[in-house]
Amino acid sequence: MKYIDEYRDPIKVKHLLDEIATTITQPRVLMEICGGQTHSFLHHGLDDMLPQELDLVHGPGCPVCVTPLEQIDRALAIANQPNVIFTSYGDMLRVPGTRENLFAIRARGGNVKVVYSPLEAVDLAANNPDKQVVFFAIGFETTAPPNAMAILQAKQRGLKNFSVLVSHVRVPPAMKALLSSTNNRVQGFLAAGHVCAVMGYHEYIAIAREYRVPIVVTGFEPVDLLRGILAAIRQLESGKAEVENAYERAVTFHGNQLAQETIQSVFMPVDRKWRGIGLIPMSGWGLRPEFEDFDAEARFAVGEIVTQESPLCIAGEILLGLKVPPQCSAYGKQCSPQTPLGAPMVSSEGACSAYYQYHGK
């Protein structure tokens, strides 16, 4: 299949692995930002093929994992109300709130619908004028443009029964938070290729300069991932700290400007809590005041719900790349995809679920 097979070519993979092995001269720590990249490493068995000197740690780029517990509790409170059709990307349904998840509400007869595109939720609102349709707008810069587009369309169509529970997060502030942490071990980043396809990579130049870390825009297939690693290692070995694009077929310097304009027209940067990590200043997208009519938090008065998380697993350390899942004492014992203690074990993009699925207990 075009655009897949050539990036899973075993000969190219071997060449790149050899090249990485001959380039690396000392232990190095790289972080892949995106949970999709983590899964790809493990799905293809790449993690065991990389040289010992390379310590690959897994980043916070799993939208489901970082959505804070209280936001999930708010979602559950809305979904539990009569006359509401609660819509969400599917992966979000499994994430436990304090007491239950959206699957359980659906099983009790709650109207919870999985949508593939937020525009489906807008259509649902148009077709069900007597119902309140709420969309759970989560994710990074990848899902922000379609979610913004849904709100724009709802406004254009004059829909009064559509609203969004917004929990969008942004990559660059999270990278800065990681790098400013006194516990930081990360020496270089594989930036998330799809985020950069939307946002470009100009935002990373200041980060690379300020924190002296190489940042390589990286795709998701084995050849893409290895090219990203090789570029980052080469920079580290030669003392450079630059932004480099190893995903040229999808990413340009400025990114998709139309998508960016769409985000900016609906959202603005706000402080955001990250599940397991805490509050990161200006790390989220929130609705601009002119779209406050679409704010589900206000419409359903759930903003008051505040939840304290309990220290039972090490999700925060996993999401910050301080530890890998097998280092957690609950991993594979009390915590499994059927009985998750933390979101990284729940989501199909979570690092813990990737380890569990591809490495076993």
Next chain:
Amino acid sequence: MTNDPDFEGYTCPLPIQPNDTVVLGHGSGGRLSHDLLNQLFLPELGRVAPRTLDDSAIVNLDGQRLALTTDSHVVTPLFFPGGDIGRLAVCGTVNDLAMVGATAISLTSGFIIEEGISFDILQRVVNSMREAAEEAGVFIAAGDTKVVQKGGADQLFINTTGVGLIPVGINISGTNAQKGDVIIISGTIGDHGMTVYLEREDLGFETDLVSDVAPLNHLVREIIASGEIHVLRDPTRGGLATSLVEISKQSNVTIELKEWAIPVKPQVRAACELLGFDPLYVANEGKLVAFVAEKDVNKILETMQKDKNGKDATIIGKVIETGKPQVRMKTAIGGTRLVDMLPGEMLPRIC
């Protein structure tokens, strides 16, 4: 901005309380389904029945071995490219009998019908059942209908039960996999599941995919005659991965698969890549996986490839070890990973 984030001490949520209700994932055929079976049904009902957990149970009767199986069919939409609920109901049960090497004697069929469904729809389903039964060479000996009020069912549910006879000398079971066995799949995987998913979800792209739903009893009869077969399984719900994990546990063996050898149609692969699904977990309704003695593998493979339902049959792996129930995958790029069951419902990726 260089201020340290306001860390909460790397905390994580309280574990979710054990769920007290059945969720859709319990019907996915994956791990939740297994938990339901092992924790609720088998402790009560497993005591009064033989429990090999194969596709059909085997009951001894005056020296004869009867194979007995039952299957309820629920599918939305009722009609999909390549088949419908009627064909599914007949083939599913015929295939479950075939997977223990039984020759089907007859089926029964129970219909739960929601009021409001048109006679035309019902007629088309019943016609399709007759055609599938003729194709398989079985007859439907008894039946039952119940009509429930609007909302009491989703249009039409069909249960089929099958009885078959296992010929003397045949011993096929998920518990029989042995070190050295070669694993054959009878064709491309994921055709049925993706066809129905794309038809149901209306995702705005079209494919020419059709379901593979077909009776496999003739194919099974041919291959049993051509060599030594230890295990047969039709990888329906939960897909190939779930079936192989089940067999590895039943036989206490390590299975090694070759990722590049597993046949997947480009349309299925493309749709799965787009949605974030793995074809290994997508349902099949006209495929079987066979564990065969190495000495007979070529004869069995040739026989399979001569049948219309096995023309794409190919070797996908082997049993490499005894004592460690595990499915390992050699990846196309030269890596290795584990293959596990589907945890619950299969959900599309977010980004």
